[in-house]
Amino acid sequence: MxxxxxxxxxxxxxxxxxxxxxxxxxxxxxxxxxxxxxxxxxxxxxxxxxxxxxxxxxxxxxxxxxxxxxxxxxxxxxxxxxxxxxxxxxxxxxxxxxxxxxxxxxxxxxxxxxxxxxxxxxxxxxxxxxxxxxxxxxxxxxxxxxxxxxxxxxxxxxxxxxxxxxxxxxxxxxxxxxxxxxxRDELVSVRKTKTTWFTRKCRNFLRDLERTKNEITNETIEYRKEAFEELQEFFKEYLKNFPNNKHEFAILEQQILRKEIIKSNKSISEIISLLNREDEKISNF
Known part of the structure; x- marks a missing residue:
């Protein structure tokens, strides 16, 4: 597929x-x-x-x-x-x-x-x-x-x-x-496991993205930098070149990404803008 x-x-x-x-x-x-x-x-x-x-x-x-x-x-x-x-x-x-x-x-x-x-x-x-x-x-x-x-x-x-x-x-x-x-049963089982894991991964990304968006000031810069690097890693791996066909069960993965994160083309551009602003903020800290 x-x-x-x-x-x-x-x-x-x-x-x-x-x-x-x-x-x-x-x-x-x-x-x-x-x-x-x-x-x-x-x-x-x-x-x-x-x-x-x-x-x-x-x-x-x-x-x-x-x-x-x-x-x-x-x-x-x-x-x-x-x-x-x-x-x-x-x-x-x-x-x-x-x-x-x-x-x-x-x-x-x-x-x-x-x-x-x-x-x-x-x-x-x-x-x-x-x-x-x-x-x-x-x-x-x-x-x-x-x-x-x-x-x-x-x-x-x-x-x-x-x-x-x-x-x-x-x-x-x-x-x-x-x-x-x-x-076949073995495929259903593996796809179900990936669905659970990747849905959670997408929701964690959105959660951390929202924290960055709200600019929580009581976090240390070390924590913010670590969280930001995780956001960047997820973005590069799954969103930057969407759809990415390199991963196992890539079509299942893309369906979850559309459902959880990508509502429109605007979603990607907003995420890029937000990550760029946060990158500049950490660099100037």
């Missing part, structure tokens, strides 16, 4: 992809392997792909938003459109998936192993029968899973959180939640 900007693909992937597409074409023309069930897709597995994806998405799962372990067993290179469907159950295309996109940069994301396994080769469309795998043209397909690399994607329009539970505000969000099992 992350929002992020696609970076330029590694050159090494482009070179590998072109060679692999030639091998795929040869394999499909063979009578013995017309479904690609035994074809070894390997171009997307080069180390540069994982490195670039980790950098692009701040090493988080593109579906659940969890920070990923450095171990490859906990992070998977995810194909938005599945490269094949060995069981012919979901895609109904005689075992073929979107094979020509197996190493296409726009089709690759980074996910946790749990979301990746839950999604498997599922790729629902509206209608599900309207697929263009044989023509290798996806332009007319209406995908029902959210593509986090779309330029106009805004996660806050699709998802909301309440006490750790996740709700889909759109059909695509609902399908994504169900397909990747974003309602």
């Amino acid at each position: 992350n929002r992020y900007t696609r970076i330029k693909e590694p050159l090494s992937l482009k070179n590998k992809r072109e060679k692999e597409l030639e091998l795929i074409s040869d394999s499909l023309s063979s009578n013995n392997n017309s479904t690609l069930s035994k074809f070894n897709f390997s171009a997307y597995k080069i180390s540069d792909v994982r490195k670039y994806l980790k950098k692009e998405n701040h090493n988080k799962c593109c579906y659940c938003g969890s920070i990923l372990s450095d171990s490859q067993s906990f992070s998977h290179i995810e194909h938005y459109r599945p490269k094949r469907d060995d069981n012919s159950l979901q895609l109904n295309t005689k075992g073929l998936g979107y094979y020509w996109l197996a190493a296409e940069w726009s089709n690759l994301c980074l996910s946790c192993s749990v979301c990746n396994i839950a999604k498997g080769t599922k790729f629902p469309l509206s209608p599900n029968s309207k697929r263009f795998i044989t023509s290798r043209n996806t332009y007319f397909e209406e995908a029902l899973l959210i593509n986090y690399t779309e330029s106009d994607y805004n996660p806050e329009e699709h998802f909301e959180f309440l006490e750790g539970e996740i709700n889909g505000l759109t059909l695509r969000a609902q399908k994504t939640i169900l397909t990747c099992k974003l309602f």
Whole structure:
């Protein structure tokens, strides 16, 4: 459910992809392997792909938003459109998936192993029968899973959180939640814990900001300086470059920030002005 900007693909992937597409074409023309069930897709597995994806998405799962372990067993290179469907159950295309996109940069994301396994080769469309795998043209397909690399994607329009539970505000969000099992117990528990912790952190920030605003004169300058530094730290980490997508469950975090602190663009400018005035006061003390 992350929002992020696609970076330029590694050159090494482009070179590998072109060679692999030639091998795929040869394999499909063979009578013995017309479904690609035994074809070894390997171009997307080069180390540069994982490195670039980790950098692009701040090493988080593109579906659940969890920070990923450095171990490859906990992070998977995810194909938005599945490269094949060995069981012919979901895609109904005689075992073929979107094979020509197996190493296409726009089709690759980074996910946790749990979301990746839950999604498997599922790729629902509206209608599900309207697929263009044989023509290798996806332009007319209406995908029902959210593509986090779309330029106009805004996660806050699709998802909301309440006490750790996740709700889909759109059909695509609902399908994504169900397909990747974003309602699983361990995610709900972790999101609930973060909700409690971060809501308290926001309210403490507002409390200390109000104290600064009222200019309590009976505090020592040492105390005021310490409290002010904490205000500055919170502002830089969460508000200065809002929305900040680096943190785990960043969309949940942004929802809490909007609810507790950011009522309008004016809120941020007022906080900046207040912090600047207090900084000048402490410097001149």
